Amino acid sequence: MTEQSMDEFDVIVIGGGPVGENAASYAIAGSDRTAVIVEHELVGGECSYWACMPSKALLRPGDVLDIARHMPGVKELLGDKTLDVDAVLARRESFTHSLDDSSQVTWAESAGISVVRGHGRISGEKTVDVDGRTLTARHAVVLATGTTASVPKTPGLREALPWISRDATNIHEVPARVAVIGGGVVASEAATWLLAFGAEVTMIVRGSRLLASGEPFASDLVAEALRSRGARILFDADLTAVSRPDAKDTGIGRIHGGPAELTVDGQSITVDEILVAAGRTPASSDLGLSTVGLDDRGYVETDDHLQVRGVPWLYATGDVNGRSPLTHMGKYQGRVAGDVIAARADGKPLNGKRFTASADHGQVPQVVFTPLQVASVGQTEKLARDAGIEVEILGVDIAVAGSSLQQDNFSGHAQLVVDTASDTIIGATFVGPGVDELVHAATIAIVGKVTLEDLWHAVPSYPTVSEVWLRLLESRRA
Ligand SMILES: Cc1cc2nc3c(=O)[nH]c(=O)nc-3n(C[C@H](O)[C@H](O)[C@H](O)COP(=O)(O)OP(=O)(O)OC[C@H]3O[C@@H](n4cnc5c(N)ncnc54)[C@H](O)[C@@H]3O)c2cc1C
């Protein structure tokens, strides 16, 4: 090996998504330590180019249109007008920088982080091979490689070259008829923008509800809202075969050939495109994990310092560890792992809560953006009861002065899961238009273990949607 092919850094991060960026910057901040990010695609990762950012850029115009349609003084200006899809797609490009990551590379370099392009693979203790170049780490290697879309092995499905989430978020051509396979978050969000763009959407859902890991009332309200916009939702549906004789790889977000015929519960459905939104597979299979005695597949298991069990110099953060596969939770883990690596490199003890990723356990917030937003945190009623926790459920429709002012057709529901022993909230779900900002108050109440008695003194401002908090507390007085 020539001297030029050797590179030594304090910290090597494989995967330059939002999580890897945070881990690298926290591990070296305020020190003379060095870090490198190894990225085989785009610095910024799935979230920036293929997931969170483009999806939310595609969804927001539909929300604004819905508010405007129900706002006297504005709706008269609209008449029958619908979205200008080309303008929406152009705005999406402004967020994805048309898949150019130079601004993120500039950010990394300005934070003192080197970027090496190529596929990273562990090749031994603290050693990473990048397409023939050997990088060595003085302190730590961090895995932040994320996940890829899973495509079920249904006969004919893979051969049909279906869309995955990357096509839906980087959509360039709107198919007239789309079958969405899955009833989870990606399926529900993508169905929302495809409907707003004028597509005819059929959702093929294996289970009996959408967003099945959340509260059942939220699933029902989202299904009702999607149906009211024209979605056809087939529950308990069994997709057994797909046939698409003219499948063509026309590029991401373009219609992949001629029509496809799907067999669902023995019935035939013909569509112009299929979107597979059937979950994710951790990007761990080509990471050289077996060279250090780990499994070459599946989620990479860690302790609460994000250290991979049994390998003291190796950390796994973000989607690849399967703890809480969301951008904000992965970035949180990146911050925790970075702080742990920095403290250990400085020979300091891990004194303090910031070195432990405790929020992964029962304190995870999420906002799902469908025609109605589903903003939730913590445990569902079922999870809590299954864990043997005695709970009280407080639920009210969101109908306060603030909500009626926000939008004429405002309709929503809120629910708290209260641990009766401690009289604290352990779960909250808000469903309605624009309820995304309500959930952080619940997150703070859960993390801070604020009792309901104390919450009486957290007075919501009038007239805001937050007044639903008062209604929730009052529901227990009645
Ligand atoms: C359609 C969609 C919408 C979503 N919307 C949201 C949302 O609104 N909010 C939210 O919180 N979450 C959302 N998510 C989830 C979110 O995208 C992930 O939680 C987040 O991207 C995880 O970040 P990460 O850094 O762990 O992985 P990623 O963002 O996947 O980044 C991993 C990076 O590692 C690189 N890589 C992988 N293997 C290697 C290797 N061997 N060598 C070099 N580089 C490698 C990849 O190219 C990639 O750049 C969404 C997901 C999807 C699919």
Ligand SMILES: NC(=O)c1ccc[n+]([C@@H]2O[C@H](COP(=O)([O-])OP(=O)(O)OC[C@H]3O[C@@H](n4cnc5c(N)ncnc54)[C@H](O)[C@@H]3O)[C@@H](O)[C@H]2O)c1
């Ligand atoms: N707003 C957000 O926070 C947001 C948005 C999008 C995605 N995400 C995250 O990204 C991740 C991926 O989302 P997702 O929707 O792909 O996964 P998911 O796990 O939420 O949903 C997967 C869906 O596919 C179905 N499915 C799985 N295998 C199937 C099969 N063989 N045949 C038919 N159906 C099948 C499941 O029943 C489920 O309905 C999740 O962690 C999600 O939370 C978050």
